[in-house]
Amino acid sequence: MANQSWTRATLALQLLGIDPGLGGICIRARSGPVRDRLTAMIDPGARRLHPAISDEALFGGLDLSATLASGHLVQEKGLLATPGALVLTMAERATTGLAARLAVALDKNNDHCLIALDEGAEADEALNPKLAERLAFSVDLSDCSLSDAQDKQPCSAKPIAVKDVTLPTDTIEQITRVAEDLGIDSMRAPLFAIRAARAHAALNGRDRVIADDLEIACALTLAHRATRIPEPEAQDEDQPPPPPDQTNDSNTEDGLDLPDELLLEAVRALLPDNLLDQLAAQKARAGRGNGTGAARKGNRRGRPLPSRAGRISDGARIDIIGTLRAAAPWQTIRRNASGRDGLQIRPADIRIKRFEEKSDRLLIFTVDASGSSALSRLAEAKGAVELLLAQAYARRDHVALVAFRGTEAELLLPPTRSLVQTKRRLAGLPGGGGTPLAAGMMTAFDQATQATRRGLTPTIAILTDGRANIALDGRADRKQAAIDAQQIARMLRAHGTDVIVIDTGNRPEPALRNLAQTLDAAYLPLPRANAERLSKSVATALGD
Numbered sequence: 236m237a238n239q240s241w242t243r244a245t246l247a248l249q250l251l252g253i254d255p256g257l258g259g260i261c262i263r264a265r266s267g268p269v270r271d272r273l274t275a276m277i278d279p280g281a282r283r284l285h286p287a288i289s290d291e292a293l294f295g296g297l298d299l300s301a302t303l304a305s306g307h308l309v310q311e312k313g314l315l316a317t318p319g320a321l322v323l324t325m326a327e328r329a330t331t332g333l334a335a336r337l338a339v340a341l342d343k344n345n346d347h348c349l350i351a352l353d354e355g356a357e358a359d360e361a362l363n364p365k366l367a368e369r370l371a372f373s374v375d376l377s378d379c380s381l382s383d384a385q386d387k388q389p390c391s392a393k394p395i396a397v398k399d400v401t402l403p404t405d406t407i408e409q410i411t412r413v414a415e416d417l418g419i420d421s422m423r424a425p426l427f428a429i430r431a432a433r434a435h436a437a438l439n440g441r442d443r444v445i446a447d448d449l450e451i452a453c454a455l456t457l458a459h460r461a462t463r464i465p466e467p468e469a470q471d472e473d474q475p476p477p478p479p480d481q482t483n484d485s486n487t488e489d490g491l492d493l494p495d496e497l498l499l500e501a502v503r504a505l506l507p508d509n510l511l512d513q514l515a516a517q518k519a520r521a522g523r524g525n526g527t528g529a530a531r532k533g534n535r536r537g538r539p540l541p542s543r544a545g546r547i548s549d550g551a552r553i554d555i556i557g558t559l560r561a562a563a564p565w566q567t568i569r570r571n572a573s574g575r576d577g578l579q580i581r582p583a584d585i586r587i588k589r590f591e592e593k594s595d596r597l598l599i600f601t602v603d604a605s606g607s608s609a610l611s612r613l614a615e616a617k618g619a620v621e622l623l624l625a626q627a628y629a630r631r632d633h634v635a636l637v638a639f640r641g642t643e644a645e646l647l648l649p650p651t652r653s654l655v656q657t658k659r660r661l662a663g664l665p666g667g668g669g670t671p672l673a674a675g676m677m678t679a680f681d682q683a684t685q686a687t688r689r690g691l692t693p694t695i696a697i698l699t700d701g702r703a704n705i706a707l708d709g710r711a712d713r714k715q716a717a718i719d720a721q722q723i724a725r726m727l728r729a730h731g732t733d734v735i736v737i738d739t740g741n742r743p744e745p746a747l748r749n750l751a752q753t754l755d756a757a758y759l760p761l762p763r764a765n766a767e768r769l770s771k772s773v774a775t776a777l778g779d
């Protein structure tokens with residue numbers, strides 16, 4: 236399988252050389268001899284990008300030294316001004332802004348192709364999905380050894396131009412059907428498959444796409460985009476064989492007459508065994524952020540952001556280079572108007588430095604300790620919370636513990652970083668009584684509000700079987716308890732608090748799923764999971 240990944244990677248690079256309109260390739264591999272051997276095959280003229288590259292380097296801008304020396308405006312070209320290959324190192328660290336700029340460049344110009352080198356160590360460390368969608372190919376070389384990395388074999392035929400390659404009739408419709416069977420909802424996927432088929436035919440010196448071109452193109456462009464595994468069609472033993480006049484060669488004069496199942500089989504052979512588990516984790520993680528605290532903008536410390544026009548005030552830090560860039564184009568006009576020599580700076584030229592820093596995260600564990608939960612999954616929930624606490628301690632997150640049972644909820648532990656104290660309170664948590672879910676959510680909401688005021692980023696993890704039967708006022712009223720829980724869920728959603736709902740019951744509870752939808756939260760039904768699997772699922776949904 237590792238050797239196949241290397242073969243696909245080298246073939247994809249060859250196809251990009253034939254048709255840069257394929258967008259590019261995402262290569263997932265840590266820095267090492269395997270990746271070095273592959274990058275040696277890239278065009279030496281390819282320009283290198285890094286995640287912190289500036290807009291001036293990408294699009295061009297004012298050449299400050301030349302402008303000041305000459306007295307008139309001098310512009311310098313950016314890396315995107317010249318068509319060709321772009322190599323983005325540490326692609327998993329690319330910001331949303333950089334991904335958006337590169338995506339626009341690929342959409343506007345088919346002469347650019349991007350080779351994204353993804354060095355992510357964890358599943359959630361990956362290239363921005365919007366940018367990855369614009370790349371035809373994706374290859375994972377994590378399990379590839381140096382012995383698998385063989386030099387690419389030169390093509391025996393002389394390549395021809397892609398524009399000279401014709402496509403058989405009905406091919407576009409067939410590839411679209413295959414993409415639909417694989418659960419792919421992007422129209423870029425079948426378009427990439429068509430371009431890849433034509434490029435593969437051109438690489439082999441053929442002026443017409445044949446079945447082999449189509450199978451290879453579908454495998455290269457559709458396998459990593461699949462969201463479901465298509466089941467093979469059952470063969471009907473009573474079905475008579477086709478007439479003799481329909482069993483001629485698959486490459487007919489007007490079309491390939493290629494069954495969809497052959498294309499699906501080519502893609503199915505490259506699908507990972509744990510595809511469904513990967514998709515479930517991605518779905519749970521979608522929209523929940525990257526697991527860190529919220530970004531806050533300031534003018535003192537943190538990651539540098541582009542400077543903005545502003546006024547000199549207490550605490551403001553002037554961006555000298557940005558201010559000179561803003562003032563340089565006006566120097567000739569200002570000197571002529573004032574009759575004075577020397578550099579002239581106006582208040583409108585002032586640029587202020589900006590920085591971005593991450594706030595600390597607060598995990599508020601809201602645990603159901605009622606009688607129904609105690610009879611089923613309380614022990615597993617406690618074990619899972621202990622494992623999650625250890626992970627939170629390693630990241631230096633703050634944690635809080637809320638338990639609800641009987642007729643009320645109790646804050647067992649206010650926000651703290653003490654792992655020992657949190658475990659002690661959790662171990663002494665008794666079980667029994669009713670399920671005041673609304674009271675537990677309200678207590679967690681109060682803690683989240685206070686945390687936000689203190690500059691923390693709260694995330695609430697609710698572990699319950701969902702059988703709420705105690706209203707917010709303490710009455711035993713199942714219907715009112717559900718209404719109260721929905722009202723507090725709407726408050727949490729309006730507040731913008733991230734929530735994850737873990738259904739610990741013996742079977743999934745529909746009311747809890749509806750509650751998660753109201754919260755706009757990830758819903759994880761884990762009826763048979765032990766403490767370790769429960770903690771891993773929660774950590775994945777939290778983005779850790």
